Amino acid sequence: MSLRHALLGLLADHPASGYDLTRRFEVSLQKYAWHARHSQIYPELNRLAAEGLISVVEEGARGRRTYAITEAGREEVRRWLLTPNKDAVVRNETVLRMFLLSTLDHAEIRKLLHEWIAEADAELERVCGALDRIEELRREQKDRWFGLFAAEYGRRSFQAQREWAEWALRQLDEAEQDGVERSEKENR
Template sequence: MSLRHGLLGLLAEGPASGYDLARRFTEVLGSIWPAQHPKIYAELNKLAAEGLVEVESEGPRRRKAYRITDPGVVEVKRWLTDVDVDHTMRLQPLLRSLFFWMMDTDELQRHLEAEASYYRELADQYRDYAARKDRGEFGYSEQTQSMRVTIEAGIRLYSALADWAEWAQTVPPAKPTPPHANG
């Protein structure tokens, strides 16, 4: 139920169309909160029906830009302060890591190298983003300040995963002889 509040939050920065929002979701939020355009349009219609957003303008190509309403702002703030954070994390790579013992050493090494470079690349992307932000490319509004904080989380998270994948390559595959079974 966070797509709803994600949209409201983005609209709190200023009016935007479903298309704009879909682009922002894939560009900025792609790796931490994926959302497909069909869901976005559907949710926008629901939000409009509930009066949390309203059509601000209609443009060419049936474009509809939405604006957040006062009740909409109230709702995002309520969500931010009164609703418990959902800490659910569902990371398939970590689930897989439980079963590394079933892979043979070569495969595992290849896998871990691929994972490491995947995470390293994402971390670098976020780092670039942060550098551009710090250079002032996106201005100095409070919104971009928050974005900077989100980006920092991306950097740290993906760096941690990259380091982990590299570290895992150095872990000895298994103990062939348990300590109590020698002799």
């Protein structure tokens, strides 16, 4: 049950509504940590509130409810973080595609690799923007690490993805160069 810990963790940084949390999933967690939709988030918030791990601290317009983490909630996050899961769940559709890439032919592989490079570039831009904003915040508050670790991890991941795709393209180039040389030899 990681969803509840993702929610508790976000609320540990600062209070937010279900709507805010859905946004934060979309812009930050979604792409490389944890994917969740509002239809899952709202019921889970209600459960967390019922269990006393979070509480409503403000009711605003349009039925908006702002939640804050409680002391019990903080303890739960702490407990979860300090209890490492030997076989943590990993599901990443993009990486799965990378895994199965070689079942395609060279032209198709190249096409996908170029798409991934473009995607990595787009994500890198996004993450670097986030890093700048976090850097800004940290001028005021030196010990505010929230977001920084995660964003830097994202940056390095997408950087690695990009470099991997470029490496794979070079591998294909070399293999094709090899092929050409061999057939030239045969034609002599």
